[in-house]
Amino acid sequence: YARERSRFRRDLELIYARGYRPVTISQVLDRKIDLPRGLSPVVFVFDDASPGQFKYIERNGKLEVDPGSGVGIWLDFKKTKPDWPNSAVFCMLSGAAVGRSFFGEKNIEGQKSEWRFPKVKFLADNGFELCDHTLWHANLSKYSDAVVQEQIARGVLAIDSAVPGYKVRTFALPLGVWPKNRALAKQGSWTDPKSGKVTRYNFDAILEVSGGPTESPHDPKFNPLSINRIEVFGMELEKTLDRLDKNGSRYVSDGNPATVAKPAPVVAKP
Numbered sequence: 001y002a003r004e005r006s007r008f009r010r011d012l013e014l015i016y017a018r019g020y021r022p023v024t025i026s027q028v029l030d031r032k033i034d035l036p037r038g039l040s041p042v043v044f045v046f047d048d049a050s051p052g053q054f055k056y057i058e059r060n061g062k063l064e065v066d067p068g069s070g071v072g073i074w075l076d077f078k079k080t081k082p083d084w085p086n087s088a089v090f091c092m093l094s095g096a097a098v099g100r101s102f103f104g105e106k107n108i109e110g111q112k113s114e115w116r117f118p119k120v121k122f123l124a125d126n127g128f129e130l131c132d133h134t135l136w137h138a139n140l141s142k143y144s145d146a147v148v149q150e151q152i153a154r155g156v157l158a159i160d161s162a163v164p165g166y167k168v169r170t171f172a173l174p175l176g177v178w179p180k181n182r183a184l185a186k187q188g189s190w191t192d193p194k195s196g197k198v199t200r201y202n203f204d205a206i207l208e209v210s211g212g213p214t215e216s217p218h219d220p221k222f223n224p225l226s227i228n229r230i231e232v233f234g235m236e237l238e239k240t241l242d243r244l245d246k247n248g249s250r251y252v253s254d255g256n257p258a259t260v261a262k263p264a265p266v267v268a269k270p
């Protein structure tokens with residue numbers, strides 16, 4: 001799903017004006033949503049690692065973030081909003097078609113293959129959370145246990161190649177579809193037949209593709225292994241924010257990290 005550039009900028013403005021600030025899934029899991037009094041958390045999740053989300057342009061031999069790409073719009077927005085951290089989550093494919101391989105390759109949309117790892121590293125270095133979304137977006141319900149684990153583990157392995165030692169905590173189900181053996185979405189391993197190297201994964205969080213706002217991590221109903229999201233299309237964002245305000249289920253920080261605020265952070269998916 002793709003959000004038009006100007007709409008994405010407006011989404012950021014809207015969500016900021018309505019008192020939301022971004023946090024990562026890791027912060028939610030660790031209950032480290034330390035926001036000033038009166039503000040609410042939102043988790044931005046970018047799926048698929050398409051080139052449009054993060055483009056480089058080469059100028060005088062130097063790489064610059066394309067200001068028209070998702071990351072460019074985010075960083076530009078942040079310039080005027082000092083209380084807007086780089087707390088977004090990128091659930092990436094590492095080897096899918098049409099450039100959905102760490103934000104572009106083989107000159108698709110002008111993106112070079114050798115820029116892939118630097119982009120992933122840039123995200124990690126700048127505070128964004130890296131999340132696995134499999135190798136090429138297989139519908140996991142249609143494959144054997146072995147293929148399911150290979151798909152997931154190779155996503156983790158690719159992230160480790162770009163950012164050695166990075167602990168991937170979050171996994172987004174392609175299409176929101178579970179494997180037949182659901183336990184394999186959380187934990188598994190794959191042995192590279194060529195090198196014999198074993199890659200293991202054991203996630204703390206699994207993201208669904210839709211389902212509405214998630215519960216607060218302080219709510220007993222919160223299940224980190226099935227976190228719902230809102231798909232941002234049309235007026236969905238506005239409607240969701242209105243609904244949270246109306247039914248009183250919006251999570252509002254009391255400014256004291258030691259006490260527990262009311263449920264529900266919004267998980268959006270631009």
Ligand SMILES: [Zn+2]
Nearest residue numbers: 047048174175
């Ligand atoms: Zn996807």
